[in-house]
Amino acid sequence: xxxxxxxxxxxxxxxxxxxxxxxxxxxxxxxxxxxxxxxxxxxxxxxxxxxxxxxxxxxxxxxxxxxxxxxxxxxxxxxxxxxxxxxxxxxxxxxxxxxxxxxxxxxxxxxxxxxxxxxxxxxxxxxxxxxxxxxxxxxxxxxxxxxxxxxxxxxxxxxxxxxxxxxxxxxxxxxxxxxxxxxxxxxxxxxxxxxxxxxxxxxxxxxxxxxxxxxxxxxxxxxxxxxxxxxxxxxxxxxxxxxxxxxxx
Ligand SMILES: Nc1nc2c(c(=O)[nH]1)N[C@H]1C(S)=C(S)[C@@H](COP(=O)(O)O)O[C@H]1N2
Ligand SMILES: [Mo]
Numbered sequence: 001x002x003x004x005x006x007x008x009x010x011x012x013x014x015x016x017x018x019x020x021x022x023x024x025x026x027x028x029x030x031x032x033x034x035x036x037x038x039x040x041x042x043x044x045x046x047x048x049x050x051x052x053x054x055x056x057x058x059x060x061x062x063x064x065x066x067x068x069x070x071x072x073x074x075x076x077x078x079x080x081x082x083x084x085x086x087x088x089x090x091x092x093x094x095x096x097x098x099x100x101x102x103x104x105x106x107x108x109x110x111x112x113x114x115x116x117x118x119x120x121x122x123x124x125x126x127x128x129x130x131x132x133x134x135x136x137x138x139x140x141x142x143x144x145x146x147x148x149x150x151x152x153x154x155x156x157x158x159x160x161x162x163x164x165x166x167x168x169x170x171x172x173x174x175x176x177x178x179x180x181x182x183x184x185x186x187x188x189x190x191x192x193x194x195x196x197x198x199x200x201x202x203x204x205x206x207x208x209x210x211x212x213x214x215x216x217x218x219x220x221x222x223x224x225x226x227x228x229x230x231x232x233x234x235x236x237x238x239x240x241x242x243x244x245x246x247x248x249x
Contacts, residue, residue, distance in 0.1 A: 072196045073159030073217050081158075086201040091140075091185070095154075095222035098145035105187065105201055111135040111143065114184050121249055122211035132205050134186035138179045140221070150223035153178045154230060155204055158217035161237055171215040172227050172235040172245075173206055182207040185218065210247035212238045 072082070081089055090102040103111075115133040137153070157169040177183055186205045187194050194200045199216025206213050213236070227233065232240030239245045 073157075075158050075160060075165065078158040078217065082196060082200070089201050091202060091218065092220040093140060093144045093222075094220065095224050096147040096150035097141075097223055098147060099143075101144060103140070103143075108135045108140075108185060108187060108202065111139040114181065115188075116182055116184070116205075116207070118182070118205070118207045120211055120214065123243070131190050132184065132186040133188035134184035134202070134205060136181065137183045137185055137204075138181070140185065141178060141223075146223055149225055151175060152224050152227055152235070154222045154224055154227060154235075155215035155218045156220040156222070157215050158219050167231075167237070169215065169217070169237045170231060171204070171213055171237070172224075172230075173204075173209070173213060177206050177209065180206070180208070208248055210249055212236070212243060213247050 072078070086105060089105055091108065092100075092102045094100045112135070113133055114136055115131065117129060117131045119127055119129045121127045141153070152172045152174055154172045155170060157171075159169050161167040161169055173183070182205070184205050185202050186199075187202055189195065189198050194203065199214075199218070202218045203216040204214050204218060224230070227235045231237070234240045235245045236243070
């Protein structure tokens with residue numbers, strides 16, 4: 001089996017297992033920089049240089065982390081879109097909306113946008129700061145006239161999580177997060193067109209939530225009253241594996 005056929009889920013797990021014992025213990029527990037790293041630093045500060053030398057020696061190795069190796073979605077449909085620079089990409093918006101429609105990248109870029117420099121916290125224990133630009137999700141929802149009974153926004157992604165090409169990544173957020181001014185459908189990262197590894201052509205940024213809520217490769221958005229009927233019924237790919245649906249930080 002070549003690397004391309006390894007599912008993202010297996011890549012995710014192998015990254016966790018390939019990391020240090022500390023990360024292994026942390027596993028897939030809810031873990032953000034804000035709650036975990038400060039504890040480590042606080043403990044470290046109590047150790048004087050002399051004490052640290054005594055315990056570990058000056059040649060002891062610092063903790064290292066596994067490389068985060070997200071690859072491009074294992075999907076022929078996605079590869080065909082990427083081959084044309086996403087010129088044929090359309091974001092479909094459906095469900096509890098008065099005017100369902102789709103948006104080309106040019107149409108998304110014409111909507112009200114926001115640029116923000118924010119920190120991404122992944123449950124695997126890493127964080128990264130990036131400058132994101134994208135269409136406000138509120139502008140998209142206003143354009144399609146979200147119905148009052150809509151309670152959640154579901155994001156369907158292009159990347160299959162199973163080796164047989166099924167089990168697409170998906171996520172959902174509630175209306176409070178959907179209408180939040182910092183919730184955007186990002187198409188740029190650090191002043192460049194959003195790279196494939198970070199979710200091209202469009203990925204969700206929902207800044208008050210942990211990393212797995214930030215759906216990449218978003219192909220379709222659906223407004224729903226409940227997500228009980230979707231996939232495992234828990235509102236997201238990782239939620240169906242036991243992660244919390246509400247991952248606020
Ligand atoms: N479609 C899709 N979105 C996804 C994921 C994924 O595997 N597929 N991984 C999530 C997780 S766990 C994290 S931490 C972030 C990683 O975003 P990055 O690759 O831009 O750093 O994307 C999230 N969104
Ligand atoms: Mo993550």
